[in-house]
Amino acid sequence: MRIAILTLVGSIASAAALHAAPSPQAAQPPAAQKPAQPAPQTPPAEAKPAEKPATPPPPPPVEVYSYSPQGRRDPFLNLLGTGEPQATGKRGEGAAGMTAAEISVRGILQSRGALVAMITGPDGKTYVVHQGDKLADGTIKSVMPQGLIIVQDVNDPLSLVKQREITKLLRALEVAK
Numbered sequence: 001m002r003i004a005i006l007t008l009v010g011s012i013a014s015a016a017a018l019h020a021a022p023s024p025q026a027a028q029p030p031a032a033q034k035p036a037q038p039a040p041q042t043p044p045a046e047a048k049p050a051e052k053p054a055t056p057p058p059p060p061p062v063e064v065y066s067y068s069p070q071g072r073r074d075p076f077l078n079l080l081g082t083g084e085p086q087a088t089g090k091r092g093e094g095a096a097g098m099t100a101a102e103i104s105v106r107g108i109l110q111s112r113g114a115l116v117a118m119i120t121g122p123d124g125k126t127y128v129v130h131q132g133d134k135l136a137d138g139t140i141k142s143v144m145p146q147g148l149i150i151v152q153d154v155n156d157p158l159s160l161v162k163q164r165e166i167t168k169l170l171r172a173l174e175v176a177k
Contacts, residue, residue, distance in 0.1 A: 005118070019117055025041075029174060053062070068163045073157065075155065078143070079158060090172050091136055092134075092136065095119065095121070095129050098119075098132075098135060098138065099135060099137045100137055100138055104118065104120050105117055105118070105119055105168050105171060106170075108147070109128075114131070114143075115131075115144070116128055116129065117129050117140075117143045117148050119148075119168075129143075129148075130143070137153055137154055137155070138150050138152035138166075146170060147167060147168050149166070149168075150163055150167075151165055
């Protein structure tokens, strides 16, 4: 079949060349021209219509994937955790809007027989806190002459411990270490 197609293409090309441009023999007078020989006829091999170029198949349909946790953990959550618990929800004003990592103890005072602490937040303002006051991520457990003890809520889904105690010393004692 391949030979038949090549032969057919060759005969069509030679016929087109004869009809397209006048040959140098045509410029001579008619007496000098030689009679043209007809193109050799090839027996038609199996008569098949010319094959059309195949169109590319349509692209496969796009799959839409959705994750259904069904009680399993989120696979995109960092397994190591950041070590710092994150406060969730809207933050309050004053000391209630600050986390334990953001505050530093500036002073300890005695007021009405109980100790109170002066803390400084990231905004540079000073606040007075008492035992039992809430922070964004915990509660002040006790005020000591050396600093504060804070019970911090751990917001790590992989941690078995849900609360931990943090000791915040006076700024002067932290520098001395």
